Amino acid sequence: MNVSVEVSSAASGPSSFPGLSKAAWQDVAAEGALGTANPHAVDLSADQLRSLYRLMALSRRVDRQAINLTRQGALGVFASSHGQEAAQVGSVFALEADDWLFPTYRETVGTFARGVDVVELLALFSGSWHCGFDPYKYRVAPLTTPLATQALHAVGLAMAAKIKHDPIVALTFFGDGAASEGDAHEALNMAGVYGAPVVFVVQNNGYAISVPYRLQTRASSIALRAAGVGIPGIRVDGNDVISVYGAVRTAVDRARRGDGPTLVEAVTYRLEAHTTADDTSRYRSDDEASEWRARDPVERFLGVLREGGVVDDAFLAEVEAEGEATAARMRDFLFDAPAGDPREMFDHVYAARTPQLEIERALLDQELRAADER
Ligand SMILES: Cc1ncc(C[n+]2csc(CCOP(=O)(O)OP(=O)(O)O)c2C)c(N)n1
Ligand SMILES: [Mg+2]
Missing domain, CATH: 1.10.1200 (Non-ribosomal Peptide Synthetase Peptidyl Carrier Protein; Chain A)
Structure with missing residues (x-):
């Protein structure tokens, strides 16, 4: 039996933008099989669609600037999100202000989309400070490097919130490689047992540094693991921001209602190297990367928005100018910041x-x- 999913629709959303409100994802059946991708209506207004695009386009610019700044020696290392903007921004967009985000080193753009000041975010990668931003101000935990540890932190926070009858949700990201860690399994199981209001978003970007997915697991999908711990699982096209938003929003709503955790697998691809210290030519082909470049999540969403008449040239020019101003601020901050002790x-x-x-x-x-x- 498939776990059935309904996403509400409002007059301002799907009825105004029929082509844009379509989302699709696969649900994991209770006995552990993937269902076929089902269409869902997602409630997003034109303003929200523009906000989503703005965040994705700015994220792309921030990411490019961070790579450039690393090459110039201003940042020690950087883990790019290029190609994963839909998975990260679409997920974070489904959260409310009081919810908590538990990111990894990969989720700089998701953290930026959550509202953390980008120059504060850079402190970690420039090596100038431990975290760089105030976790309580943004309700974002520090970006973690030890794989999957943040999943346990998210479960702990969510369990505490449940005990206190605080209607918040904790969303944690982890990767396809981190999904093999004991901490990831423990977090999923514990959240299931206690019905913790957590959303686990696995960004399956095909690689754990140089280890491809096929050497990570024999399973055809990470979402299938949900059945093993008795929670709902969803597999979604991680390069389609509307579908990611719809799937994660469904999971967030379910958690907030008191119906427990969900595991969402967003299938995507890391277009850049693992970090600026990695060389992709050692383990993957240009042809493979080119195939995924053709599914670029930012370009893809822009195409849909243009077709739907939701964005015009003036709006796009504004977003571009904002991106340039943000990039300039990043550069100025790093080159002008007084050296810390x-x-x-x-x-x-x-x-x-x-x-x-x-x-x-x-x-x-x-x-x-x-x-x-x-
Ligand atoms: C506990 C632990 N083991 C090993 C590492 C070294 N390490 C850093 S990133 C990484 C690969 C992670 O891959 P994945 O979870 O798929 O995330 P991605 O980098 O693709 O976003 C590894 C093994 C680590 N940081 N923490
Ligand atoms: Mg990975």
Whole structure:
């Protein structure tokens, strides 16, 4: 039996933009098989469609600028979201202001779309500060690098919210590689058992650094794992922002109603290298990347919006100008920011520094003083 999904439609949405409100995704049946992709109506107004596009286009520009700044030495490393804008922005767009987001190093654009100031976001990649933004202000946890740990954090926060009758939802991202981690399995199972209001969004971008999906698992889909822990699973085209939004919105609504977690697999592709420290030619072909470039999520959405008469040249010029201004701000911030004091990194690890940290701090202090004297 398929898990049935209904998305509400409002007069301002589908009836005004019939072609644009169509979303489709596959549901995982209780016995663990993927259903066929079913069409759904999604409730988005013209203003919301433009907002979605604006966030995706700005995200693309922010991403390109971050790569450029890494090449210029202003950022230490950067994990690009190029090609994954629909999966990230569409998911985050389904959240309400009080909900929480638990991202990884990959979700810079999702975090940006959530409203975190991009220059604060860069602190992590420039190595100048631990997180860079205030998690409580944005209700976004720090970007995590240890794979899948953030999934457990999301479940913990959601369980606490449920106990306190706080009607919020925690959305966590993780990758196809991270899905193999024990933490990911534990988080899914625990959320299922306790009916925690969590949405797990797996961005299946085909690779875990150089490891392709076929070497990650024999399963044809990560969404199928939902059946194993008794929760609903959805597999969606991660390069179609309307479908991602619709699928994740369905999951968010379900969690908020008290009906527990959902696992959403957004099938997408990482068009850039794993990070700026990686070389894709070592493990994948240009032909493969070209095929996915033809499914570029930003271009694809723009085509649909143009066809529906939702955007005009004036709007697109505005978005482009905003992108350039944002990119300039990123550059100015990184090149003009006063150099921080590296000794600060020891200040907020514990309330009182441990003896080991004192030793490390003293060593760094010695090195910095010696460098100053040179
Ligand atoms: C616990 C842990 N093990 C190994 C790593 C090293 N590592 C960093 S990224 C990565 C691949 C992750 O791939 P995936 O989950 O598919 O995410 P993507 O980078 O494709 O977004 C690995 C193995 C790590 N960061 N944490
Ligand atoms: Mg991956």
